[in-house]
Amino acid sequence: MKRFIFIGLIITGLQAMADYDSLFYSYSLRIDYIHSGTATEEYFSLAGMKQEPYWGGSTQKLVDTFGYGTHMAQVFDSLGQLIYSRGYSSLFAEWQTTDEARLLARSFEETVVIPYPKNRIRLIISSRQRNGLFIPKFELDIDPDDYFIRPAIRPQYEVFEVCVNRPSDQAVDIVILPDGYTSDQIDLFKEDCQRFTDQLFSFEPYTSLSHFFNIRAVLAPSADSNIAVPAEGFWPETILSSNFYTFDSERYCMSTHHFTIRDLAGHVPYDQIYILTNTAKYGGGGIFNFYCLSSARNLQTAAIIVHEFGHGFAGLADEYYDSSTAYSEFYDLDTEPWEPNITTLVDFSKKWELLLEPDTPVPTPDTDDWDGITGVFEGGGYSAKGIYRPARDCLMHTFRNSVFCLACYQAIEKMILFHAD
Numbered sequence: 231m232k233r234f235i236f237i238g239l240i241i242t243g244l245q246a247m248a249d250y251d252s253l254f255y256s257y258s259l260r261i262d263y264i265h266s267g268t269a270t271e272e273y274f275s276l277a278g279m280k281q282e283p284y285w286g287g288s289t290q291k292l293v294d295t296f297g298y299g300t301h302m303a304q305v306f307d308s309l310g311q312l313i314y315s316r317g318y319s320s321l322f323a324e325w326q327t328t329d330e331a332r333l334l335a336r337s338f339e340e341t342v343v344i345p346y347p348k349n350r351i352r353l354i355i356s357s358r359q360r361n362g363l364f365i366p367k368f369e370l371d372i373d374p375d376d377y378f379i380r381p382a383i384r385p386q387y388e389v390f391e392v393c394v395n396r397p398s399d400q401a402v403d404i405v406i407l408p409d410g411y412t413s414d415q416i417d418l419f420k421e422d423c424q425r426f427t428d429q430l431f432s433f434e435p436y437t438s439l440s441h442f443f444n445i446r447a448v449l450a451p452s453a454d455s456n457i458a459v460p461a462e463g464f465w466p467e468t469i470l471s472s473n474f475y476t477f478d479s480e481r482y483c484m485s486t487h488h489f490t491i492r493d494l495a496g497h498v499p500y501d502q503i504y505i506l507t508n509t510a511k512y513g514g515g516g517i518f519n520f521y522c523l524s525s526a527r528n529l530q531t532a533a534i535i536v537h538e539f540g541h542g543f544a545g546l547a548d549e550y551y552d553s554s555t556a557y558s559e560f561y562d563l564d565t566e567p568w569e570p571n572i573t574t575l576v577d578f579s580k581k582w583e584l585l586l587e588p589d590t591p592v593p594t595p596d597t598d599d600w601d602g603i604t605g606v607f608e609g610g611g612y613s614a615k616g617i618y619r620p621a622r623d624c625l626m627h628t629f630r631n632s633v634f635c636l637a638c639y640q641a642i643e644k645m646i647l648f649h650a651d
């Protein structure tokens with residue numbers, strides 16, 4: 231019986247590969263757009279398309295099976311068949327929950343990268359509404375032979391291979407980008423890339439599954455050293471223009487120069503972008519299938535790296551609920567959030583319910599008796615009430631203990647295997 235199942239899997243795999251080869255080339259199509267609006271309105275405006283030299287994603291798992299993210303990009307063939315999809319989140323969607331978004335309109339650069347189609351396609355980008363449902367917001371018919379699709383002609387930088395274990399279509403490919411390293415500091419950046427890799431792989435489940443990862447870095451120098459701290463009037467000229475005080479939150483460090491980020495990332499095949507900034511100041515950020523960023527040198531860097539990568543790679547939510555963020559009412563308490571590690575108990579069966587022992591009370595008392603136990607603890611997702619997390623502590627909550635809770639652990643493991651199988 232086992233043999234038949236095994237043969238079935240092989241045929242399925244070959245079929246997926248044949249599907250990919252009949253639908254797509256081995257390189258990618260990058261669609262740049264401007265995402266603009268206010269707290270209640272949003273607009274997508276095409277900024278341009280580029281042919282990128284590599285496709286770093288799976289050739290087997292063409293359709294998204296997670297349903298994570300605040301946006302969903304779907305690609306349909308001329309018969310209306312879904313041939314590719316991926317969920318992702320955006321800085322714009324986070325900004326929409328800030329007080330500023332109620333006062334003015336802003337615009338953000340965003341990009342969708344898909345395998346380069348062999349035939350005409352329709353791209354549809356949908357945004358998740360407060361009730362959890364996706365609504366189409368942007369539709370674009372694309373002719374792959376359109377002569378306005380630009381080739382990726384731009385300055386080329388050297389690539390540093392930190393570790394390459396597998397073919398890109400069977401690996402989690404991380405590209406590390408530098409910000410605030412001058413040409414004299416490239417060796418320092420290479421040391422920071424090695425330390426990033428050692429630190430990421432020092433946390434489970436990354437340690438046990440490190441052979442599924444490829445990590446490459448693009449050696450692109452900045453004119454000035456360090457990165458911007460607006461509240462101190464410090465604005466060095468750096469290649470990715472990262473800055474602290476994103477949404478006026480000191481430790482939230484991000485870059486809004488998304489097209490430049492993608493220009494650098496396109497030097498190699500990639501699934502995930504991680505920006506290391508040349509600073510010892512504490513901070514960072516991570517957005518699902520968008521990019522992650524953290525300070526390269528800080529005593530807490532190891533924990534920050536896996537925390538931010540938890541957001542960017544596995545779609546994990548923050549399990550903390552203090553008042554340190556700029557968000558107000560980030561989650562609708564009447565809707566089950568999409569992230570795998572928080573719940574409003576609206577639809578808990580879709581979350582970590584199966585990990586609970588039968589005698590664990592829901593909600594679970596937040597007392598020492600329940601330390602290290604998987605439960606349903608009130609407080610998470612920037613709210614002390616109405617949102618629940620899987621454990622008293624986790625790397626998505628504090629950096630006191632260097633472990634993920636079981637729900638986060640399994641979510642990360644599942645995402646690694648999605649890329650690697």
Ligand SMILES: [Zn+2]
Pocket residue numbers: 549571620621624625626634635636637638639
């Ligand atoms: Zn967790």
